């Protein structure tokens with residue numbers, strides 16, 4: 205069964221069509237990497253999956269719930285879909301612990317002591333237990349992103365969405381974040397990751413999606429994608445980013 | 449040469465103190481109501497709802513385009529009738545104070561609304577997305593994530609507005625309410641020492657406002673870190 209089913213999705217910003225007829229399914233436990241040139245609609249697509257953006261055509265069904273169905277409680281759905289952003293987006297006015305517990309307490313209604321225990325467990329998992337009392341501003345970029353991942357995990361997500369989680373990081377901090385993501389992937393988390401880290405894709409992705417100008421140009425098993433991408437544009441794109 | 453004589457001030461301190469209390473009460477109520485009502489107005493304008501937004505914008509623009517003195521006078525003329533019609537009050541209550549409180553609160557709300565609106569817009573959209581992605585409702589997102597950060601960004605402006613308000617309360621002299629300025633004027637008039645009393649009142653306003661603005665500046669530096 206598909207955890208995330210995106211079918212014939214189109215989206216416009218005013219008259220500008222940002223997504224055109226996108227279709228792809230992510231099965232439970234699958235790791236799908238989304239890549240493509242800047243401005244191709246990757247962020248938009250992934251934000252549509254938890255309804256941070258509305259779609260005008262097509263359907264998106266997450267864990268059996270249709271986002272376009274007016275009966276679907278979108279806040280409730282989002283609370284089960286973890287999301288990690290390019291710029292971390294930790295809440296700067298809260299300590300790390302409060303960042304980890306606020307959603308659990310206010311959205312899931314967990315008792316505070318339970319939420320703290322769960323939050324600290326996730327913090328330990330990303331190797332940052334000692335930073336619990338600090339504020340996000342006192343952490344490095346890599347540490348902030350790991351806290352952001354822990355914050356999402358503390359909500360017991362059924363799947364995780366990543367939008368270029370390492371592209372705002374200094375090079376020496378990229379791996380500490382990728383390591384956490386690799387571990388998640390090998391544990392069977394369903395993941396949809398926008399990233400240009402092809403090493404990560406090679407290691408854990410099941411499939412790679414290539415987007416250009418709002419369309420899904422290529423949706424292939426990892427071996428096929430890195431073997432011989434069918435489209436010229438994907439070949440060109442790959443040759444460009446693999447040179448580095 | 450004019451001979452200064454400040455000897456009537458010590459005896460007048462109780463009257464002046466009572467006046468200062470009126471000034472502080474007006475300032476305090478206008479700040480609290482202004483921030484609460486101003487926040488609602490700001491959220492209405494930011495909501496994206498056409499009707500709410502237009503109504504809030506109309507309110508803000510109206511009050512910001514009319515002199516405060518006139519607003520004070522309007523409410524002095526309107527509030528008594530309203531109180532009689534609605535609550536059957538009017539005999540025992542202090543009409544001057546009640547109407548001034550209403551006038552300042554509603555007038556200041558318009559200014560606070562604009563400060564708060566700018567403050568909310570200073571919080572990056574990514575913070576809203578992160579809160580929504582955790583499953584927070586619109587209200588939770590505002591209350592827990594956006595407003596606390598907005599408040600921090602706009603605190604210096606809010607305090608500066610409060611200082612201006614503190615001075616503007618002296619305008620209640622037009623309805624004969626004895627605030628600090630009004631009390632000083634009355635005492636000076638009574639004792640024939642208007643110049644001394646107004647100098648003294650001016651000095652008090654200066655010390656309080658300048659002290660407060662120094663505090664704001666220090667606060668600004670601390671927040672900036």
Ligand SMILES: Nc1ncnc2c1ncn2[C@@H]1O[C@H](COP(=O)(O)OP(=O)(O)O)[C@@H](O)[C@H]1O
Pocket residue numbers: 217220222240241242243244245246247248249
């Ligand atoms: N809020 C918006 N309003 C209008 N256009 C937007 C908005 N957000 C993104 N776009 C446009 O949509 C296109 C796709 O953006 P995005 O999904 O961020 O691309 P990517 O993540 O692949 O770089 C870009 O051309 C961008 O300028």
Ligand SMILES: [Mg+2]
Pocket residue numbers: 246247248368
């Ligand atoms: Mg993007």
